[in-house]
Amino acid sequence: MPEGHSVHRIARQFAEHFVGHTVRASSPQGRFAAGAAKIDGRVMTDARAVGKHMFLEFGGGDWLRVHLGMYGAWDFTGDVTVSATATLADDDAEGAEGRSDDDSGDGSPDRSAGSPIIDAAAEDSLHSIGAPRRTRLRMAEREKQGEDIDVFPPEPIGQVRVRLLTESSCADLRGPTACEVITADEVAAVIARLGPDPLVDSPEEGEERFTAAVRRRATPIGVLLMDQSIVSGIGNIYRAELLFRAGLDPHTPGKQVPEDLVRELWRDWTRLLVDGVRVGQMMTMDGLDEEAYRRALVHRDDRHWVYHRAGLPCRVCGTNIAMELVAGRKLYWCPVCQT
Structure with missing residues (x-):
C-alpha cells in the first residue's frame, strides 16, 4: 500500500x-x-x-x-x-524541523539533484x-x-x-x-477523522495531537502507528522502521511509552516523511556514506533496518529479526534492540 x-x-x-x-x-x-x-x-x-x-x-x-x-x-x-x-517547496521543508532541501539532517550527503539512480525495479528516484x-x-x-x-x-x-x-x-x-x-x-469531514500529517498540520500542533492520542490508549504502539485516526500516512514499512529507530518494543501499550519517546516518534516520522517526498523512496537507514547510499537506492533490501528481514541478523546486534502478524499485517522487529 x-x-x-x-x-x-x-x-x-x-x-x-x-x-x-x-x-x-x-x-x-x-x-x-x-x-x-x-x-x-x-x-x-x-x-x-x-x-x-x-x-x-x-x-x-x-x-x-x-x-x-x-x-x-x-x-x-x-x-x-x-x-x-524530488525537491520540497521551501515552506514544506521549513515546516518539518526547519530543514532545507539541501540537508537531509541524517549525516548523509544531499542527493536531491544530479544524475538519476535507477533501482532494480526501474524506479528513477533522483530526478530533480x-x-x-x-x-x-x-x-x-x-x-x-x-x-x-x-x-x-x-x-x-x-x-x-x-x-x-x-x-x-x-x-x-x-x-x-x-x-x-x-x-x-x-x-x-474526512480530514477531521484523520490524525495529524506532518506536511499538513503545524509541527507543534501535530506533535501535541499525536502525543495526546498515543498517551491515553492501552493499545500497543505497533498498532497505534498504523491507525490513521492517530497519525496520518504511516504504513507497514514506516511503522517497523520508526519503532526500530526508537528502540521501542512494538507491544508496549501507548500510555506506557514515555512522553519524550512519543514526541521523538513524531519528530522522526516528520523527518522520514520529508525525506521520502524529497527522494521518492522510503529510505530509513541514515548515516550512510556515498557508496552505501547509492547501493540502498538500487536495492530495496539495503534501505531498511528491519522491514522484510525476518530471520536475518539485526544490522546492529546480530539477533535474528522477528516477524509476526499484527492487525493482519506483518510486523518486523528486533527482540534485543527493541526492549
Whole structure:
C-alpha cells in the first residue's frame, strides 16, 4: 500500500501539471462514469494530500477524493515531470524541523539533484524538478518510469477507473479503494477523522495531537502507528522502521511509552516523511556514506533496518529479526534492540 510520502508526491504531480488547466474527465472502464461527468470540463483548482488520501478540487466546488488502497496506482503520460517533487517547496521543508532541501539532517550527503539512480525495479528516484517530458510514469507504492510516448493521449490500458486529461498531460487511475466526487464539507469531514500529517498540520500542533492520542490508549504502539485516526500516512514499512529507530518494543501499550519517546516518534516520522517526498523512496537507514547510499537506492533490501528481514541478523546486534502478524499485517522487529 502506498504510504504517505507517495500520496504527497502524486498530489504534487497534479499541482505541477493539472492545477489551473481545464480537465476532461472520463471513465474508460465505465464504473465511474457518473462521477467523471460531474467534473468533466472544469478547471482543476487545487491538489492536496492528507495521509493516504488525495483530494483534487474542481471549479464549482466539487472534489475528487482518491484512496489508492492496496492495489491502486496513477499512470501519468504526456508532459509529465519525472519525480516532480524530488525537491520540497521551501515552506514544506521549513515546516518539518526547519530543514532545507539541501540537508537531509541524517549525516548523509544531499542527493536531491544530479544524475538519476535507477533501482532494480526501474524506479528513477533522483530526478530533480526539471523540464517536463512526454513520457509514462506510474506512481503508487513505487514509481516506475516507462518509455517516452509518440502519440498523445495514449489509448487507455487495462481497467482505468478515471482518466483526467488536459491539453498536454494525462492521468489514469486504476484499482483504487476509494474514488468519489464529494463536497467541500465532506472533504472537511474526512480530514477531521484523520490524525495529524506532518506536511499538513503545524509541527507543534501535530506533535501535541499525536502525543495526546498515543498517551491515553492501552493499545500497543505497533498498532497505534498504523491507525490513521492517530497519525496520518504511516504504513507497514514506516511503522517497523520508526519503532526500530526508537528502540521501542512494538507491544508496549501507548500510555506506557514515555512522553519524550512519543514526541521523538513524531519528530522522526516528520523527518522520514520529508525525506521520502524529497527522494521518492522510503529510505530509513541514515548515516550512510556515498557508496552505501547509492547501493540502498538500487536495492530495496539495503534501505531498511528491519522491514522484510525476518530471520536475518539485526544490522546492529546480530539477533535474528522477528516477524509476526499484527492487525493482519506483518510486523518486523528486533527482540534485543527493541526492549
